[in-house]
Amino acid sequence: xxxxxxxxxxxxxxxxxxxxxxxxxxxxxxxxxxxxxxxxxxxxxxxxxxxxxxxxxxxxxxxxxxxxxxxxxxxxxxxxxxxxxxxxxxxxxxxxxxxxxxxxxxxxxxxxx
Amino acid sequence: xxxxxxxxxxxxxxxxxxxxxxxxxxxxxxxxxxxxxxxxxxxxxxxxxxxxxxxxxxxxxxxxxxxxxxxxxxxxxxxxxxxxxxxxxxxxxxxxxxxxxxxxxxxxxxx
Numbered sequence: 001x002x003x004x005x006x007x008x009x010x011x012x013x014x015x016x017x018x019x020x021x022x023x024x025x026x027x028x029x030x031x032x033x034x035x036x037x038x039x040x041x042x043x044x045x046x047x048x049x050x051x052x053x054x055x056x057x058x059x060x061x062x063x064x065x066x067x068x069x070x071x072x073x074x075x076x077x078x079x080x081x082x083x084x085x086x087x088x089x090x091x092x093x094x095x096x097x098x099x100x101x102x103x104x105x106x107x108x109x110x111x112x113x
Numbered sequence: 114x115x116x117x118x119x120x121x122x123x124x125x126x127x128x129x130x131x132x133x134x135x136x137x138x139x140x141x142x143x144x145x146x147x148x149x150x151x152x153x154x155x156x157x158x159x160x161x162x163x164x165x166x167x168x169x170x171x172x173x174x175x176x177x178x179x180x181x182x183x184x185x186x187x188x189x190x191x192x193x194x195x196x197x198x199x200x201x202x203x204x205x206x207x208x209x210x211x212x213x214x215x216x217x218x219x220x221x222x223x224x
Contacts, residue, residue: 031210040122042201042214043156050210058211090155100145100205102212104155 003027004105006091011110013085021076021108023091032074033092033102036060043090049074050096078110085112115140119202119215126222130192134218136202137184146185147212148176149201156201159187192222 004025013019025032031050035043045058049068063082068074074093078085088109092102116139126132136146145163149156160169162178162185169176173192178185189196199219203212 033211035214040216040219042117042119042216043203043212044214045211048211094210096210100147100161100212101158102147103158106154 004091004093004103006089006105006108008108009106011108013110013112015112016080017112018080019078019085019110019112021078021089021091021110023074023076023105024072025074025091025093025103025105026072027093027095027103028071029093029095029103030071031094031096032068033094034058034064034066034074034076035090035092037088037090037107046076046089078112085110115204115206115213117202117204117213117215119200119218121218122216123219124221126192126220128193128222128224130222131188131190132192132220134187134189134200134202134220135184136187136215137182138202138204138213139183140204140206140213142207143180143183144205144207146178147203147205148185148187149203151199151201151217152197159200189220192220194222194224196220197222 033048034046047066049055065077091105094102148159160176165180199217202215
């Protein structure tokens with residue numbers, strides 16, 4: 001069964017701690033994305049990667065970091081520099097090219113207190 | 114600056130009503146417009162529109178793109194409680210794999 005998995009589903013952290021959110025896909029997609037969603041708002045792009053070992057900042061990259069060492073994996077680290085980290089985080093992927101649809105994982109809800 | 118705007122922000126209707134959701138965009142190098150439905154978790158894909166005036170249909174849902182007006186509508190007829198969700202509109206530009214999302218329309222359907 002092909003798809004995108006994100007773990008954990010819910011994550012609680014204390015302020016000042018870095019936390020890493022996992023995103024894995026077995027769709028053989030080249031491009032992967034991280035979005036943040038706040039209540040009543042749409043999706044805002046944090047980082048994206050179009051190929052292994054390469055990634056670009058999105059619109060709200062400050063306080064976040066990513067890596068893309070393997071095609072299937074695109075972990076996101078929320079650092080202590082992120083001022084308002086509590087949010088719903090969605091990972092997505094696309095095969096790129098002519099196919100514009102992005103496939104989404106189930107999301108991770110991060111709460112920082 | 115590229116922008117995607119959805120209206121209304123929120124909509125409350127009764128089962129059986131017909132609703133129309135709007136999406137307008139100001140985006141250079143427009144390539145396609147996508148609609149997603151988001152319930153509790155991951156957005157699920159509904160439609161992708163690239164050509165003006167051609168309606169895409171899936172059951173009670175339909176959507177059409179107007180490139181002259183830089184907008185799209187999503188229609189849902191005979192709404193059901195299961196249609197309650199956030200509906201997201203996104204635009205893809207040429208030469209990039211990025212999607213630009215609107216803020217979404219929250220639809221609540223009551224029995």
